[in-house]
Each structure stands twice: as C-alpha cells, then as structure tokens.
Amino acid sequence: MSLTGTNKRCAQCIKACKQWANVKIIRCPFFKSNQQESAKAKEGGTLQVQQNQLAAHSKAIFEN
Numbered sequence: 001m002s003l004t005g006t007n008k009r010c011a012q013c014i015k016a017c018k019q020w021a022n023v024k025i026i027r028c029p030f031f032k033s034n035q036q037e038s039a040k041a042k043e044g045g046t047l048q049v050q051q052n053q054l055a056a057h058s059k060a061i062f063e064n
Contacts, residue, residue: 004022005020005022006018013033014034015030015032
C-alpha cells in the first residue's frame with residue numbers, strides 16, 4: 001500500500017500536521033476548520049458594517 005495524498009479531514013484543517021489519504025482519522029484533537037475561520041471573519045465583517053450603518057442612521061436622525 002502506497003501512502004499518497006492528504007486525508008480529506010486534514011485538508012479542511014488549518015494546522016500543518018497533515019496525514020496521508022490512506023490513514024483513517026476518527027478524531028483529531030488538533031483539528032481547526034479553515035471554514036470556521038472564514039465564517040467568523042465574514043460574520044464579523046457583516047456585523048461591523050451593520051454597526052456602522054446603524055451609527056450613520058442614528059446620527060442622521062438626531063441631526064434633523
């Protein structure tokens with residue numbers, strides 16, 4: 001059996017400890033999903049935009 005490729009689970013991880021595709025991973029204590037990071041960044045960005053819009057609307061209301 002030759003060891004080639006990267007395990008599918010490891011490919012979704014931001015850590016550098018990648019395992020071979022032939023290795024069956026039940027649970028990895030070091031797993032950190034790269035999709036969670038991008039989702040948090042997108043959510044944080046969206047939240048910041050919403051807060052900025054709310055501040056602008058509040059300022060416009062109080063100025064009039």
